[in-house]
Amino acid sequence: MSMKLNEYLSQAGSPQALASLCLCLAEAGKAIATLIAQGALKGVTEKMHSTNVQGETQMQVDILSHELALAQMVLSGVVAGVLSEEVDLPVWLDAADAPFLVSMDPLDGSSNLAINGVVGSIFSVLPNLGASGDDAAFLQPGSAQLAAMYLMYGPATLLVLTVGKGTQVFTLASESGDFVLTQSDVQIAADTSEFAINASNQRYWQPAMQRYVDECLQGVDGPRGRDFNMRWCASMVMDVHRILSRGGVFLYPRDCKQPVRAGRLRLLYEANPMSLLVTQAGGGSINGEQDVLSLQPEQCHQRVPVLLGAKNEIERLREYHRQA
Structure with a gap:
């Protein structure tokens, strides 16, 4: 029987709050996948006059992806603050005591949409150490991450996740809307050409x-x-x-x-x-x-x-x- 994302998180022993957040990020990925699939038909590949904090010209889809992901984190109720590539300062949510902080690139490689190329979303989950409202709360080393995830929007929508117990790949089943485990405990060969x-x-x-x-x-x-x-x-x-x-x-x-x-x-x-x-x-x-x-x-x-x-x-x- 194929294992769904929620079943994997339960089996991996992830705390309920972390599992809930991962599932909300997965929902954000589904919404973003639907958005970018519309392409030029909905004008989502059009460039805007604004730039992000990196000085890069934003596309409408960058802003919309940011908003979709942020909405899911608000719904989760377990995120105190969000750092995004698309805004200068962290966004502090009305949940100061929530256990997590999330850093995200809502749509990595969005310029590839102009050629119908593959793009993705990247998320990093950190503990909220009680400094809500202080941007320095995000300045934790990568070793402090509780989970990391990316979604890849290509011929299939994939979700790649670690909660500190190996790296797992899930594929979105279009019929059911579930992310199903398709590759467990991925291992990268030590040598390559x-x-x-x-x-x-x-x-x-x-x-x-x-x-x-x-x-x-x-x-x-x-x-x-x-x-x-x-x-x-x-x-x-x-x-x-x-x-x-x-x-x-x-x-x-x-x-x-x-x-x-x-x-x-x-x-x-x-x-x-x-x-x-x-x-x-x-x-x-x-x-x-x-x-x-x-x-x-x-x-x-x-x-x-x-x-x-x-x-x-x-x-x-x-x-x-x-x-x-």
């Missing part, structure tokens, strides 16, 4: 990354002694899901293209939840030398470099950074 990186930034990379990619590109004739393939989807959700599905490494390294933004990915609602999902599946995640999950956040919208995936490759990259 596939890497994902935006090679157009090569000239801006640090020496350690230059060395790593150059060795991969030399293939069987180089020091690695085997050929590598390169993939790049320009959607973190899709790139990370490929790694969970068939291995590899996802590389968004530090560079000098824009020194004030040497890292590109947001620590609290992209790097941390994805790193927890990957490490729970046996992979690794670093910013160069340090484990991403050990980083102490300094700002709510802080950006960091992220290298994650196959453990042996990540350790090689760590060593190259130490030697540089």
Whole structure:
């Protein structure tokens, strides 16, 4: 018998409040999936004149996805505050004593909708340590996360979750509206011959990354002694899901293209939840030398470099950074 999301959460021993929140986030995912499926028919792919806190032009669907997810967290009754890519400051809900804080990227890779590409939503769940109303309450290391989840909206709608007991993949059954477990306890192979990186930034990379990619590109004739393939989807959700599905490494390294933004990915609602999902599946995640999950956040919208995936490759990259 196929296991539904609520049944898995019960079996995993998740506290009732956390299970309730995960189910509400799943409902938000269903609503967002329905929204983006309408595409240009409802104008959801149109760009707006506004920008988010990162200075990126927003699309109507970014704002609508934020609102749909926020509404579900209000309904849950267990969330005190929400940090979103789409607003400058955390949103504090009328539930100061609620046990959780949530950081989210409501629609990762939304620009891909212009070409009918895959997009997703990313959520990170932290404990509410009693500092409701203080934005610094979100500045907890990734190791403090109680759960991490992303939804991927493609040919099928997938929900990938960890509550600290491995990484699980659920698929939305269109007939019943249930998320059903389709891959349990995902494991990322420690070795790989596939890497994902935006090679157009090569000239801006640090020496350690230059060395790593150059060795991969030399293939069987180089020091690695085997050929590598390169993939790049320009959607973190899709790139990370490929790694969970068939291995590899996802590389968004530090560079000098824009020194004030040497890292590109947001620590609290992209790097941390994805790193927890990957490490729970046996992979690794670093910013160069340090484990991403050990980083102490300094700002709510802080950006960091992220290298994650196959453990042996990540350790090689760590060593190259130490030697540089």
